[in-house]
Amino acid sequence: MNAGKIIDLLVVGGGVNGAGIARDAVGRGLSVLLCEQDDLAAHTSSASTKLIHGGLRYLEHYEFSLVRKALQEREVLLRLAPHIISPLRFVMPHVSSLRPAWMIRAGLFLYDHLSKREILPGSRGIDFRTHVSGAPLKKSLKRGFVYSDAAVQDARLVVLNAMDARERGATIMTKTRLIAATQGQQHWDATLQSTLDGATTQVQARCVVNAAGPWVGSLLSGALNTSARHHIRLVKGSHIVTRRLFEHDHAYIFQNPDKRIVFAIPYEDDFTAIGTTDVEYNGDPTKVTISAEETAYLCESVNRYFDIPVSPSQVVWSWSGVRPLLEEEVANPSAVTRDYRLDLTDEKDLAPVLSVFGGKITTYRRLAEEAMEKLQPLFSYMKTEDWTSHAPLPGGDIEDADFARFLKQFQQRCPWLPAATAKRYAHAYGTRVDTLLEGIHDIAGLGHLFGADLYEIEVRYLIQEEWALTAEDIIWRRSKLGLRLDSTEIGLLSTWLEMQTRMQTRTQTRAQNRTQKQTQNNSSTGDSQSDRVEII
Structure with missing residues (x-):
């Protein structure tokens, strides 16, 4: 500038x-x-529940305008960034003591019709004795409902x-x-x-x-x-991650006796994300962390529904964030708009x-x-x-927003890439994957392997194109590879990044010194040299 x-x-x-x-x-x-x-x-923005959704529960608070706006955006964003935003079906088991079936049906009818749908299917009732989502649930749960929203790589x-x-x-x-x-x-x-x-x-x-x-x-x-x-009113929302709790690709939305809801969502292929909490927060937003009470609350919430209990000892990662919500005169943080x-x-x-x-x-x-x-x-x-x-976001210019077809074509172009790596690259970078892999035709061309499937070529791309500076930037925001790297591998990545920073600083210093020396030389030779340079 x-x-x-x-x-x-x-x-x-x-x-x-x-x-x-x-x-x-x-x-x-x-x-x-x-x-x-x-x-x-x-x-x-990196501490959300990773969803693009209308917010089904907001209907209970009569937030019809907000829900309509969000539902409209859901389909728009699915077209603009089909690589990082994916359709996701949600299962809600019916518990008659919490909400009557007619109320849920009415809410889902509104959810289906408040905005035009072209990509996502509508809601319907399901029988857990025959539907795939019934397998991990308690046998006392007989029926439920399924509806659509979308998952997003928020950062x-x-x-x-x-x-x-x-x-x-x-x-x-x-x-x-x-x-x-x-x-x-x-x-x-x-x-x-x-x-x-x-x-x-x-x-x-x-x-x-x-x-x-x-x-x-x-x-x-x-x-x-x-x-x-x-x-604004600061409300903390926390999530926990466990190893995969179920084998299908649906997410769950569980109702709690306190009228809140908790999601259990397929996450990064091999994991399940569970959240969220709503807790008043008055501390430093940069130092927000999950509490033992929140972890216990989330485990208890899903244990009301899952046949095999989840315990805090199964948590492999957690994240917390502070939501800056509009201040309102309501006691319950969950009810804040x-x-x-x-x-x-x-x-x-x-x-x-x-x-x-x-x-x-x-x-x-x-x-x-x-x-x-x-x-x-x-x-x-x-x-x-x-x-x-x-206007698609970078990498989102996928023909007809058909990610499945794009992924198949990418895997055919690069058969040397392991299937899991090809899938992750396609989801992360979309059509920009061609920039990432420009001139590379085999695994050796990806450079040093830091661990999992994080290669040097991707790290350099994230530094040059996406403002990544630290290991945390790379493994928790640009990706979620922190779930797959051990502490030694993360330490080696950090050391490599520090070396690159020092090398870059030295290169910049040398360039500045050369520029200063050239300027001094030009000044000492007088105006005649300047005139000659301009003529040339």
């Missing part, structure tokens, strides 16, 4: 909302810089939005924090600071977009020195700030469109046409 140039938008926050807004804005002709204090999707969804924004002209700066900002009449004067080396960058922006998630309020009262008209508010300051003769309060991963794209509607009066040159609903 040119020094001294005033940009249109400074987006603060590299979660799904910030990345989605940056992508939409740059595609409309605005100049955009996004800064994120940690890694992309480092917090809330990759964020990265792909950031990649597309960059390819359209946006500047993406990770490990960069907004530390100060002065609000002028025409623009903001902002100071960004690298969390790696402390270097600062001065930026002038006509508008600041505050998409800081759990930090939206503290950013307003701190660096932006602006009051908030909405407030998952909808969002966009607040644009209207102070006369002062540069504006647009703040994002609340939201859920499923509706991020619609949120970005609504943000553009809010900003339209500020930028007369901004394109008004909504475009992201039909």
Whole structure:
């Protein structure tokens, strides 16, 4: 980005909302810089239940508008990113003491018809004596219901939005924090600071977009020195992962006596993810972890349904995140709305700030469109046409959004790749897998094997194309290979990455020294050499 140039938008926050807004804005002709204090999707956006869903339980809270919006987005996103978003069937066992069958049928009827469906099949009743999902359940459970939603690689969804924004002209700066900002009449004067080396960058922006998630309020009262008209409520959601608990490809949605629901979802082929909890949280969002009580709660929840009990000792991994939900006067955290508010300051003769309060991963794209509607009066040159609903995310330009056919063709092109690796590559990178494997025709060409099926070529790709810097970035956000690598292998990966960083730093230092030396030499030879260079 040119020094001294005033940009249109400074987006603060590299979660799904910030990345989605940056992508939409740059595609409309605005100049955009996004800064994120940690890694992309480092917090809330990588700690979801990994679902693109309407939210069946929100119907009980009469959130019909939110559910309709989310159901509409479900089909849109399935087409935009069929490699990282997949249809998933959910099974709900019927327990008459919790909810009557007529209520569930009515809710599923609404769920099927609140929005047009073209990809996903509708709901129906099932008999557990004959349906495949009945095998792991207690024999006292006779009947249930099945309906559709979708699974998503949530952190990759964020990265792909950031990649597309960059390819359209946006500047993406990770490990960069907004530390100060002065609000002028025409623009903001902002100071960004690298969390790696402390270097600062001065930026002038006509508008600041505050998409800081759990930090939206503290950013307003701190660096932006602006009051908030909405407030958020921090709610912790935790999940546990066990070895695979059932052999089929359906997920479960279990009702609990406390009126909450818990999912048990096929995860990364060999595992089952169980979640989520809803717990009030008042601590540091960067230090959120699951408690023993939450682990016990999740095990107890599924044990009401599974024939073979699940114990905390079976947990192989867990994740927790803080959801920044809109503050409401309700006691139960589960009942707090998952909808969002966009607040644009209207102070006369002062540069504006647009703040994002609340939201859920499923509706991020619609949120970005609504943000553009809010900003339209500020930028007369901004394109008004909504475009992201039909523009695939990087790797998502798969013919007819038919991932199964794409995977088969990819495996035929690369028969030397093990089937499991080919499947993982196809799901992670879609059509960009050709960039990943450019010029490679055998396993040896993938380079050093760190463990599982993590090869050097993929690590270098993630560093060069996807802002990965640390082992955690690679094995927990760009992938979930942390489930398959042991501590020694992770340590070797970390050491290799540190060596690459040192080598890159030395290379940059040498280049800077050569540039400085050349500049000094040019100055000592006088104007005649400069004239000669220009003529040549």
